[in-house]
Amino acid sequence: KQEVTQIPAALSVPEGENLVLNCSFTDSAIYNLQWFRQDPGKGLTSLLLIQSSQREQTSGRLNASLDKSSGRSTLYIAASQPGDSATYLCAVSDRGSTLGRLYFGRGTQLTVWP
């Protein structure tokens, strides 16, 4: 069974810092990996989708990388802002299980203070 781990569980940084959030997964047979953002009491917003054949994907200040063979992904946030404060979730779409289902990590709770 696919297991997804996110490190660290929580992170608190001053505004302006560059951040790296880590995600690891146990089975490399994936279709893709998604990074989501979740604000308190809210739903999930998809930030980036990396296909299994890709190495990285960028959107604005966000850059996500994927090393499928080692079962790792990182989300890099450049020049962090207080508005980036949220929980970031990593999820993989597994080739070996129910079509379309995602396996989620427990998330990294990010606080960016002014």
Next chain:
Amino acid sequence: DAGITQSPRHKVTETGTPVTLRCHQTENHRYMYWYRQDPGHGLRLIHYSYGVKDTDKGEVSDGYSVSRSKTEDFLLTLESATSSQTSVYFCAIYRGAGEFSEQFFGPGTRLTVL
């Protein structure tokens, strides 16, 4: 935005009562999913549907049933609610295929069982 709505958004109920949560989508997607989110567990799959009247169990299906009589609606029923079912419930749809697939989530329903 994938046109997903959930109702109710918040519900408080008592142990032993039946509860039905509704997920509605407007884009005619075939695959729909119900997840629950709990502190320390991340999101876990309860049930999913791959078409009208076609449903199957996820990893935490005990105590839950689902129905899908129309493409646009996927209902989750707690036959006799228990306090352990206090959670946030998310509905999702699956768009695309293989590496190019992506899931989009509804806003969630916060359920409290007293």
